[in-house]
Amino acid sequence: MTPRKPAGQELTREMIIDVARKQFLEKSFQEVSMRVIATELACSHGAIYYHFKNKASLFYAVVEEYFAELDTLLANTLKEEGEPDTKLIxxxxxxxxxxLNNQSQYEYMFVMRNEEVNSLSQEAASKSYAKFAQAVHPLCRESIMLSDIYSVFMALHGFIVHHLHHSKNFDEVKEIAFLHAQFLMKAIR
Amino acid sequence: MTPRKPAGQELTREMIIDVARKQFLEKSFQEVSMRVIATELACSHGAIYYHFKNKASLFYAVVEEYFAELDTLLANTLKEEGEPDTKLIxxxxxxxxxxLNNQSQYEYMFVMRNEEVNSLSQEAASKSYAKFAQAVHPLCRESIMLSDIYSVFMALHGFIVHHLHHSKNFDEVKEIAFLHAQFLMKAIR
DNA sequence: TATTTTAATTAACCACCGTTCAATTAAAAG
DNA sequence: CTTTTAATTGAACGGTGGTTAATTAAAATA
Known part of the structure; x- marks a missing residue:
């Protein structure tokens, strides 16, 4: 019995999130357990509850990061120089x-539906779409309908979901991904 | 203890599938349990194992029907008279x-990934796509690329997945569904 | 009617889970 | 050198689950 870890070896929020992230990458929300996370952290399962209210809030702490990552990626892509058409593609x-390079992440962000968690990540997903629309809109001609941008988003979404787990990574499908992007350009040009 | 039901009250495969179907409509695969199915059937949970090898095979018996249903729907739509453009839409x-009117079904057919079940329903999903492509192809101009039909399929898939659980039924989104269909027509015409 | 087959029951096995909380003790504060 | 406080433990609570196997009664067959 060691009811308190020596200094410098204490459990932190970040350590827990790190292990949880890894677990959620490999397994579904239901399949990940607080007890297994604790085992991998070499701490007791009770300890996690000192840092997180419950499993859902730990999960959300992990997913929050993913939305931030995607935001950054999109922002960087927007910064690049180039023709509107090239930028859109x-x-x-x-x-x-x-x-497709972050399949489980994507699934948690945009596919998973779970009452315990959803009010939180649903909102984050909506914001993520809004940013996508704001990025795409200025690159289209003035007359484009908002519903077209919505359609583009869903078409991309469909591509990703269709290939989830079915393909290993983006590289495996980059040719068809490119064709899909061109297909969408035909619709908005 | 009544180790066998009297004649005419025996458990049948169909009775089990009926109850299982209802359960899988309301809950996820993991959340549905053989024991609850048995309770609703007013039989013991062991009895189900006389008719089905395990939970996965019972599940697949349910999902199999859904693919058949969709096949029929698409076939009927194809039979209708009309211009190619109208038929496509x-x-x-x-x-x-x-x-969107069969949300859980759709999720099980085309979204869910589960090692216990997937080799079976993955194949059925591929066949389902093949039928879609065969239906769409003759209605397009000769020069259309196969990848375009693939893109259309994924775009529709994305629309559905995006609205899963988020909308109650097709009626709630039929206007945007129509816009989405028109968007896709722009790309293939 | 006697026997066999079939379909059902129930207990049991084994495994898992999230969450709470009194008890404990190391580290920090005084 | 105490006291306090913060972090950790592990037992306990109250469940959940799939699957197996011995057992038995009803139905089918001979």
């Missing part, structure tokens, strides 16, 4: 690349 | 209607 590919 | 709407 880059944005489309950026989203598909993120989805 | 009808097919697109048919798929979106099916997905």
């Amino acid at each position: 880059h944005i489309f590919l950026c989203l598909m690349r993120f989805g | 009808h097919i697109f709407l048919c798929l979106m209607r099916f997905g």
Whole structure:
């Protein structure tokens, strides 16, 4: 019995999130357990509850980061120089690349539905879409309908979801990803 | 102890599937349990194992029906008279209607990934896509690329997945569904 | 009617889980 | 050198679950 870890070996929020992140990458929300996370942290499962209210809030701490990551990626792509058409295709590919190189993340962000967690990540997903729309809109001609941008987003979403777990990573599908992006350009040009 | 039901009250495969179907409609695969199914059937949970090898095979018996249903719907839509353009839009709407009026079904058919079950339903999903492509292809101009049909399918898929659980039924989104269909027509015409 | 087959029951096995909380003790504060 | 406080433990609570196997009664067959 060692009811308190020696200085410098204390459990931190970050350590827990790190292990949880790894677990959620490999397994579904239901399959990940607080007890296994604790085992990998070499601490007791009770200790986690000192840092997180419950499993859902730990989960959300992990997913929050993913939304931030995607935001950064999209922002960087936007900063690049180039023709509007090229930039649009880059944005489309950026989203598909993120989805397929971060499959579990994408699933948690945009596919998973779970009552325990959803009010939180649902909102984050909406914001993420809004940023996508704001990025895409100025690159289209004035007359474009908002619903078209919405359609583009869903078409990209569909591409990603369809290939989830079915393909290993973006590289495996980059050719069809490019074709898909061109297909979408035909619709908005 | 009544180790066997009297004649005419025996448990059948169909009775089990009926209850299981209802359960899988309301809950996820993990959340549905053989024991609860048995309770609703007023039989013991052991009895189910006389008719089904395990939970996965019972689940697949349920999902199998869904693929058949979708096949029928698409086939009927194809039979209708009309211009190719109208027919195409009808097919697109048919798929979106099916997905959003049968949300859990769609999720099990095309979204869920689960090692216990997947080799089976993965194949059924591929066949389902093949039928869609065969239906769409003759309605497009000769020069259309196969990848475009693939893109259309994924775009529809994305629309459905995006609205899963988020909308109650197809009626709630039929206007945007129609816009989405028109968006896709722009890309293939 | 006697026997066999079939379909059901129940207990049991084994495994898992999230969460709470009194008890404990190391580190920090005084 | 005390006291306080913060972090940690592990038992306990109250469940959940899939699957197996011995057992038995009803139905089918001979």
